[in-house]
Amino acid sequence: MYFGQGVSNDDAYGKLVADVLPAQLTGFFAAVMVGAILSSFNAALNSTSALFSLGLYKHVINPAASDEKTVKTAKLFVTVIAIAAMFGAPLLSKTSSIFSYLQTMNGIYAIPIFAVVVMGMLNKRVPSAAAFYSMVIGLVVMIGLLIAYPALNGGANTTELTGISNFHTMGIVFGSLMLIMFIGAKVAPRENPWEITTNTPIDMTPWKGTKVASIILVIAVVAIYAAFSK
Known part of the structure; x- marks a missing residue:
């Protein structure tokens, strides 16, 4: 408008x-x-x-x-x-956009945490060391790309370094951290699969429609991304 x-x-x-x-x-x-x-x-x-x-x-x-x-x-x-x-x-x-800036700053810690959470849901034999080092590596890389590089280059966007937008950079870092933990699970897997323990009277039985709803949500997110990426 x-x-x-x-x-x-x-x-x-x-x-x-x-x-x-x-x-x-x-x-x-x-x-x-x-x-x-x-x-x-x-x-x-x-x-x-x-x-x-x-x-x-x-x-x-x-x-x-x-x-x-x-x-x-x-x-x-x-x-x-x-x-x-x-x-x-x-x-x-x-900043040129407060929204983009805040999303970028949130990504510094959100991407490593999200990677650990997702891998923990997908593979129960990932060793804790792999998750820990993925967190550390993710934080260091994100801080280097999103804070240190712009600060040392007069506020230059990391696009000038990587050739892609910050948000795609976050996606690549996310995938890399997932790969690190996957390799850790193959090289030194946990002896016993990790199981969540709860101390609550609430019934924690998963909803039977979880998988179907999750697949629909993932497809919807990918479709939205594909539609707006043009």
């Missing part, structure tokens, strides 16, 4: 709202947006606090810490993270 009118990608949505909604509803819509943003921000802070306090501080930094000490440390940590996020947010205005 605004192509060729000098409207940036990140201003298009706000302009669309201003042009389409009646003036009486713009304030209401702004309140809705602020509420959505704050809820997402709070959710991210809560997750960050839990990961640091329970996953790192309690188990690695200070295992003997009391619950009260752990909670205080978590509050301090999340306060620092919130302040850093507030100061860092304006820097996003320098």
Whole structure:
């Protein structure tokens, strides 16, 4: 709608709202947006606090810490993270597209984690070492391609290095990590297949239509990708 009118990608949505909604509803819509943003921000802070306090501080930094000490440390940590996020947010205005930038940054950790999860679902004999090294390699490669290379080359896009878009680069890294874990499973497989253990009264019997629904979803995603890739 605004192509060729000098409207940036990140201003298009706000302009669309201003042009389409009646003036009486713009304030209401702004309140809705602020509420959505704050809820997402709070959710991210809560997750960050839990990961640091329970996953790192309690188990690695200070295992003997009391619950009260752990909670205080978590509050301090999340306060620092919130302040850093507030100061860092304006820097996003320098990116050509905030959406693409955030998706790229999410890919740094999401691709290695996703690769490990998928391989864990497909092969129960993958050794834990293969998953661990795949995570490390994936993080190093993604940071090198998406952060280090642009920083060392004046913000150049990795397309200039790889010849393909960042999103296709993520796909190649994903496939490579899957291959590493597959080779690990062939070279040094687990003695016993891994089985998930749950401590819950909830019935964990898989839904009988899981496989059919999964195949349909995969076909739909591939079809959508093929349609829009042109």
